[in-house]
Amino acid sequence: MDFEPSNRQKHIRTAAREFAEGELAPIAQDCELKEEFPKDLLKKASQLGFIGVFFKKDYGGLGLGYLEHAIILEEFWRVDPGLGQALAQAIFGSEQILLFGTEEQKKKYLPPLARGEWVCGFSITEPEAGSDPASATTSAIKDGEEYVINGNKVMISNGSTANFLLVFCLTHPDAASKSKRHSVLLVETDRSGYKADRIHGKMGVRPSDTANIYFNNVRVPKENLVGIEGNGFMQLMRFLDHSRVAVAAQGVGLAQGALEQAITYVKKRKQFGQTLSSFQVTQVKIAEMATLVETARSLACKAAWDLDRGNPNTQVSAMAKWWACNVAVRVVDEALQLHGGYGYIGDYPIERFYRAAKLLEIYEGTREIQKLAIARRILGT
Numbered sequence: 190m191d192f193e194p195s196n197r198q199k200h201i202r203t204a205a206r207e208f209a210e211g212e213l214a215p216i217a218q219d220c221e222l223k224e225e226f227p228k229d230l231l232k233k234a235s236q237l238g239f240i241g242v243f244f245k246k247d248y249g250g251l252g253l254g255y256l257e258h259a260i261i262l263e264e265f266w267r268v269d270p271g272l273g274q275a276l277a278q279a280i281f282g283s284e285q286i287l288l289f290g291t292e293e294q295k296k297k298y299l300p301p302l303a304r305g306e307w308v309c310g311f312s313i314t315e316p317e318a319g320s321d322p323a324s325a326t327t328s329a330i331k332d333g334e335e336y337v338i339n340g341n342k343v344m345i346s347n348g349s350t351a352n353f354l355l356v357f358c359l360t361h362p363d364a365a366s367k368s369k370r371h372s373v374l375l376v377e378t379d380r381s382g383y384k385a386d387r388i389h390g391k392m393g394v395r396p397s398d399t400a401n402i403y404f405n406n407v408r409v410p411k412e413n414l415v416g417i418e419g420n421g422f423m424q425l426m427r428f429l430d431h432s433r434v435a436v437a438a439q440g441v442g443l444a445q446g447a448l449e450q451a452i453t454y455v456k457k458r459k460q461f462g463q464t465l466s467s468f469q470v471t472q473v474k475i476a477e478m479a480t481l482v483e484t485a486r487s488l489a490c491k492a493a494w495d496l497d498r499g500n501p502n503t504q505v506s507a508m509a510k511w512w513a514c515n516v517a518v519r520v521v522d523e524a525l526q527l528h529g530g531y532g533y534i535g536d537y538p539i540e541r542f543y544r545a546a547k548l549l550e551i552y553e554g555t556r557e558i559q560k561l562a563i564a565r566r567i568l569g570t
């Protein structure tokens with residue numbers, strides 16, 4: 190066992206930190222207020238190799254692993270969760286193509302993502318199917334050489350900005366098992382019958398696009414099937430083993446950023462004639478926060494390491510996602526508390542971090558769903 194990052198991983202962390210501090214920090218608050226994401230930021234990030242590091246070189250990536258991806262996401266979220274989210278989500282769902290796509294699909298769709306020219310997304314959630322995706326009813330019916338898609342998805346990242354989406358569709362409604370009824374289809378968003386309504390005024394991560402989307406007789410060629418018909422649910426579960434590790438890294442980054450803001454503040458702020466950092470209560474808080482962050486990072490790295498060894502571990506991915514996101518919520522709460530009223534009125538970035546954190550315990554499976562996944566594996570239920 191070796192806990193020491195490689196020189197390359199250290200270099201990637203330093204480069205991602207420099208990029209985040211130089212490019213994200215100065216515009217973060219403005220982008221949050223305007224709900225904007227400058228497209229050239231994605232281009233710059235991709236030119237430095239930060240987008241799709243785990244894609245093979247043949248598909249425009251660096252041929253590295255999920256651990257390197259996690260390091261980059263952590264550094265982006267440490268500086269700003271909103272822009273970090275927009276950059277992270279630019280390739281959200283691409284793992285479906287990597288894991289299950291044909292060679293043609295990989296060559297066609299992955300390189301423009303890695304170059305920062307295209308953005309994608311994965312649309313699963315529906316009004317009546319959130320934590321229970323196997324109840325999704327958006328249908329894809331075969332008609333000759335095409336599928337015809339009808340239905341409605343909600344809260345979809347990049348719904349109004351993506352060039353294409355992976356769409357979790359009902360293709361075999363009569364299959365006896367609920368987990369054999371769905372398939373994943375790739376839908377280009379310029380196809381006739383596709384509509385997206387952007388959601389404004391989200392609690393946090395406002396530079397990142399979220400939309401409700403509608404499919405009205407959207408036709409895609411049968412070649413747009415990703416993976417195997419009826420295998421969509423299993424493909425979704427494999428995907429979540431990966432994406433939950435990415436979300437865990439986001440949680441670590443947010444918690445680390447909040448911790449650092451708290452440290453800076455308590456060293457400066459004086460009350461009762463002393464800095465806040467001189468009170469033992471504050472010292473205990475900082476020690477607890479730092480320890481929580483360290484445990485979250487260790488678990489997230491372990492989960493990424495499992496993936497990179499070709500050994501996806503649903504239990505560890507779910508543990509990493511739940512724990513790191515819970516740590517983020519707890520640490521940012523204490524960090525804001527330490528800022529007092531100045532944290533609440535928005536004088537400091539901690540307010541933005543606080544609003545962003547809650548998302549981590551909701552998407553890609555709520556914290557309750559993570560615990561159910563963990564318990565199911567432990568108890569064999």
Ligand SMILES: Cc1cc2nc3c(=O)[nH]c(=O)nc-3n(C[C@H](O)[C@H](O)[C@H](O)COP(=O)(O)OP(=O)(O)OC[C@H]3O[C@@H](n4cnc5c(N)ncnc54)[C@H](O)[C@@H]3O)c2cc1C
Pocket residue numbers: 281310311312313314318319320321343344345346347391399548551552553554555556557558
């Ligand atoms: C900003 C943002 C971006 C998003 N991006 C995407 C995206 O790109 N693609 C996508 O498909 N979705 C996306 N989502 C949707 C997200 O994945 C869902 O909100 C999430 O899966 C929860 O579903 P739900 O909101 O319907 O809640 P529900 O499933 O209705 O859950 C409500 C509550 O009930 C609990 N609950 C549900 N079932 C159980 C159970 N069996 N036992 C115990 N408790 C339970 C949940 O834990 C939760 O606390 C996004 C959401 C947000 C807010």
